[in-house]
Amino acid sequence: MRTAKRIEELPPYLFVEISKKIAEKQAKGEDVISLAIGDPDIPTPHHIIERLCQAAHDPVNHRYPESDGLPQFRRAIAEWYQRRFGVVLDPGKEVLPLIGAKEGIGHIALCFIDPGDIALVPDPGYPVYSIGTMFASGFSYYMPLTEENGFLPNLDSIPQDVARKAKILWINYPNNPTAAVAGLDFFERVVAFAHKHDLAVCHDGPYTEVAFDGYRPLSFLEAPGAREVGVEFHSLSKSYNMTGWRVGMVVGNHKIIDALTRVKSNLDSGIPQAIQHAAIEALGGPQDCIEEHNAIYQRRRDLLLQCLGQIGLKARPPRASLYIWARVPEGYSSLQFATTLLEEAGVVVTPGIGYGKHGEGYIRLSLTVPDHRLEEAVTRLSKWRASKKG
Ligand SMILES: Cc1ncc(COP(=O)(O)O)c(C=O)c1O
Numbered sequence: 001m002r003t004a005k006r007i008e009e010l011p012p013y014l015f016v017e018i019s020k021k022i023a024e025k026q027a028k029g030e031d032v033i034s035l036a037i038g039d040p041d042i043p044t045p046h047h048i049i050e051r052l053c054q055a056a057h058d059p060v061n062h063r064y065p066e067s068d069g070l071p072q073f074r075r076a077i078a079e080w081y082q083r084r085f086g087v088v089l090d091p092g093k094e095v096l097p098l099i100g101a102k103e104g105i106g107h108i109a110l111c112f113i114d115p116g117d118i119a120l121v122p123d124p125g126y127p128v129y130s131i132g133t134m135f136a137s138g139f140s141y142y143m144p145l146t147e148e149n150g151f152l153p154n155l156d157s158i159p160q161d162v163a164r165k166a167k168i169l170w171i172n173y174p175n176n177p178t179a180a181v182a183g184l185d186f187f188e189r190v191v192a193f194a195h196k197h198d199l200a201v202c203h204d205g206p207y208t209e210v211a212f213d214g215y216r217p218l219s220f221l222e223a224p225g226a227r228e229v230g231v232e233f234h235s236l237s238k239s240y241n242m243t244g245w246r247v248g249m250v251v252g253n254h255k256i257i258d259a260l261t262r263v264k265s266n267l268d269s270g271i272p273q274a275i276q277h278a279a280i281e282a283l284g285g286p287q288d289c290i291e292e293h294n295a296i297y298q299r300r301r302d303l304l305l306q307c308l309g310q311i312g313l314k315a316r317p318p319r320a321s322l323y324i325w326a327r328v329p330e331g332y333s334s335l336q337f338a339t340t341l342l343e344e345a346g347v348v349v350t351p352g353i354g355y356g357k358h359g360e361g362y363i364r365l366s367l368t369v370p371d372h373r374l375e376e377a378v379t380r381l382s383k384w385r386a387s388k389k390g
Contacts, residue, residue, distance in 0.1 A: 006135060011127075022348060033377040034348040035304075035365040038176065038322045040241040042296065045289040048240060048282045055277035065270035068261050069097030073276040077249050080283040084208075085219040093254040094227070096261055097279075099271055101206050101235040101248035104260060106132040107267065108231075108250075111259035112167040112200055113138035119168040122153055124177055124355030124362075126204065129170040141166065144358045151180030155193045163197045169230075174207040174217050177355045177364040178325045179318035181215070187223035194229035200256055201230025206248070209239035209290050211320035212298040221252055231256045238322060239290060240282040247271055247279045297322065300367045300374050307378040308365075311385035324365045325352075334360055345384040347377050 018036050025032045043049075055061050068074075074091040081087045089095055098104035105128045113119060113136035121129045123142035130140040141162050143153035153171070171190060173182035187203075194201045203220035211217050220232050231252035237243040250260060271279075301318065308315050308326050315326035328337040334351035341347045341363075350366075352359030369377070 006137075009134065010131070018348060018350065021342060025342070025346070030346060032342070032346050032348060033369065033373050033380070035369060035374075035377060036348040036350045038238070038366050038368055039243050040238065040293070040322070040368050041370050042241050042293055044241050044245070044278075045282075047285050048242070048278050051281035051285075052245075052274055052278035055274035058274075061273035061277070063273075065273045065276065067265040067268055067270040069270060070273060070276045070280075073097055073280050076280040076283045077251065081219070081221070081251060085222055087219055087221045087251075089221075089251050090254070094257055095249060095251050096257050096264075097271055097276065098233070098235075098248040098250055099268060100237060100243075100246040101204065101233045101250075102128055103246075103268070104248065104250045104264075105129065105202070105204060105233055106135070107263050108202060108256075108260055109133045109136035109138060109168070110263045111256065112136075118162060118166040119170060120153075120158065120162075120166050120199075121170050122172060122175075123357055124352060124359030125170070126172060126176050127355070129172075129202075129204075133168075138167075142356060142358075145175070145178055145180070146358065151175055151178040152182060152186055155189060163193075163199075166197065166199055169194060169199045169201050170204065171201065171220070172204040173220075174205075174211070174318075174320035176207065176321060177323055177350070177352065177359065177362075179316075179321040179323045181217055181319050184218060184223055187218065187220050187226065190220070191223050191225045191229055195225070199229065200253070201226070203230060203232045205232050206235035206238050207321040208234070210294060210297060210322055212294060212301060212317075213319065215319045217320050227252050229253065236279050236282055241289075241293065242279070242282065245275050245278060247275050296371075297367045300369075300371065303374060303378060304365060304367070307381055311381055322367050324367070325362050326365060328352075328361055328363055334363055338363055341381070341384070344387075345380040347380055347384075 022032050074095040077095045078089040078091040109132040115137035117138045118141050119133040121140040133140050145151040208217040231250050233250050235248035313326045315324050334353045338349050338351040350364040352362035
């Protein structure tokens with residue numbers, strides 16, 4: 001049996017490696033606290049689960065769904081975008097439900113990338129942008145996200161011949177892993193750049209609802225002309241603690257939506273309908289849960305930032321996302337430092353290098369662990385630091 005080259009070329013998925021290390025420690029009876037994965041610990045709100053259970057009992061929902069989703073789900077997405085961002089979408093042409101944002105992000109390269117084509121991809125970045133490109137036999141040109149640039153790509157530094165050959169531009173704000181946010185001026189520059197180079201913009205925005213101190217992140221589609229050049233991926237995973245149910249969406253440019261619908265209708269059979277009904281309830285039902293969750297994350301953010309400050313790690317207070325992006329101390333690589341914290345403090349953090357070359361020098365800490373575990377992690381980190389001083 002001979003597998004395809006693309007399988008051999010796949011880098012190990014970082015989280016799988018981390019999970020293995022955690023499992024090894026746990027097998028030895030050690031207690032490990034993982035701040036490594038952005039998977040909300042707070043359950044899906046009750047009213048959403050109730051709707052899911054009701055819908056699961058209805059035999060109508062036991063059959064194959066349509067791959068472009070229930071019309072009422074597409075309408076619920078359009079209505080949510082209008083209420084939340086003031087963006088008006090045609091639910092028939094500009095909205096496509098996804099089996100989680102990751103599914104659509106992985107598949108969209110098949111709509112644009114022919115062998116040898118280029119995608120412009122942020123570094124550090126969510127790995128699926130470049131993996132999807134690789135699966136379509138394309139190449140990623142990595143745009144460095146640096147602290148000096150507020151973790152926004154410098155579009156002017158992309159060589160002309162690369163920009164000319166590129167088919168897709170990936171951006172992601174609020175950003176994973178850096179937690180940076182983008183303003184309208186940046187999105188406007190992206191629209192102009194995409195027009196100039198005839199690019200499809202894919203904005204990945206699953207963290208727009210996780211924000212602190214009253215900040216309200218923008219949709220890329222709020223930028224004038226955005227819909228002429230691009231789409232926005234979104235998800236119910238982080239907004240409503242629904243990572244396990246696998247439901248998201250992509251909205252915007254109708255040609256891009258049409259192309260992805262065609263790819264998907266040949267590959268999958270849509271989202272289980274009971275889950276679509278739960279998602280309609282999430283988007284259209286009471287929204288108090290969002291503020292409640294953000295208050296919890298904000299408290300955790302402040303606790304962790306205070307601890308990081310005490311142990312000498314520099315980090316900017318994030319205005320949004322589920323993460324803190326902190327510099328590692330002098331003398332450590334990000335992997336060495338993450339390994340040290342795992343071995344010596346029993347705390348798992350993600351080494352920045354796992355998100356690309358420009359993630360080196362940083363670790364990512366996630367706010368998705370229950371308060372008492374986070375407090376324990378903070379205690380362990382403080383003790384670890386004290387032992388080093390001693
Ligand atoms: C930037 C980014 N995009 C997309 C996703 C995937 O979201 P979903 O659960 O909707 O597949 C994640 C998940 O961590 C993410 O961090």
